[in-house]
Amino acid sequence: MNQRVNRIRQILVALVMIAAVVGFSSCEKYSYTPPAVNSNTTWHFQTDIQPIFNSNCVSCHGGTQSPNLSSGKSFEALKNGGFVKLPAETGRLYLKMNSSSHISRSTETDRLKVLYWITQGALNN
Ligand code: HEC
Known part of the structure; x- marks a missing residue:
């Protein structure tokens, strides 16, 4: 019984870690902003x-x-x-x-x- 609870706990922890990794990497992907081309910069x-x-x-x-x-x-x-x-x-x-x-x-x-x-x-x- 205890073993089964431990196994479920392990699986849950693994799922949370996977979710965190996926979450972080997708954040990185969408928060990237290319170098700004704006009118305040002097263009040469x-x-x-x-x-x-x-x-x-x-x-x-x-x-x-x-x-x-x-x-x-x-x-x-x-x-x-x-x-x-x-x-x-x-x-x-x-x-x-x-x-x-x-x-x-x-x-x-x-x-x-x-x-x-x-x-x-x-x-x-
Ligand atoms: C594949 C060849 C080709 C390339 C590459 C090209 N052009 Fe042209 N361009 C032409 C031709 C042919 C004309 C004349 C016919 C017309 O107005 O479309 C022309 C016309 C122009 C004119 C208008 C001239 C006038 O008397 O009003 C400008 C300004 C111009 N090009 C700028 C550029 C710029 C800036 C680039 C690069 C980002 C460029 N061209 C790339 C072929 C090209």
């Missing part, structure tokens, strides 16, 4: 924006296709071509990145960085 052309162009755009916009988004050329091309006028949402760069022909070329995070960079004055920073 050289270190935040140009790398987006390098990875996603220069294969086409490397010289012949306007605007030229290659490193060293992109800032002038965007400024002189009037691609980054305010308000940012209506500028040609941001609009194009969100258009059906281009939306798959960048992530939402990338587009937010571009939006905030333009809103912050589209500086060559």
Whole structure:
């Protein structure tokens, strides 16, 4: 009799432990928040924006296709071509990145960085 009670107790303890492990691991999964892309952070052309162009755009916009988004050329091309006028949402760069022909070329995070960079004055920073 006592043995059976002990066995049931062992099983209950094991179940509670399993529940705790499952509970904790699912908490971890859902409480993870990716690094924030927000408008309070200063976004830099050289270190935040140009790398987006390098990875996603220069294969086409490397010289012949306007605007030229290659490193060293992109800032002038965007400024002189009037691609980054305010308000940012209506500028040609941001609009194009969100258009059906281009939306798959960048992530939402990338587009937010571009939006905030333009809103912050589209500086060559
Ligand atoms: C597969 C080739 C290709 C890639 C990659 C590409 N583009 Fe384009 N892009 C084009 C072509 C072709 C046009 C001209 C036709 C059009 O407007 O859709 C264009 C047009 C544009 C224009 C508008 C030019 C204007 O005169 O208004 C902008 C701005 C632009 N692209 C930005 C980007 C950015 C930013 C990226 C990367 C996130 C990118 N493109 C990636 C091919 C590409």
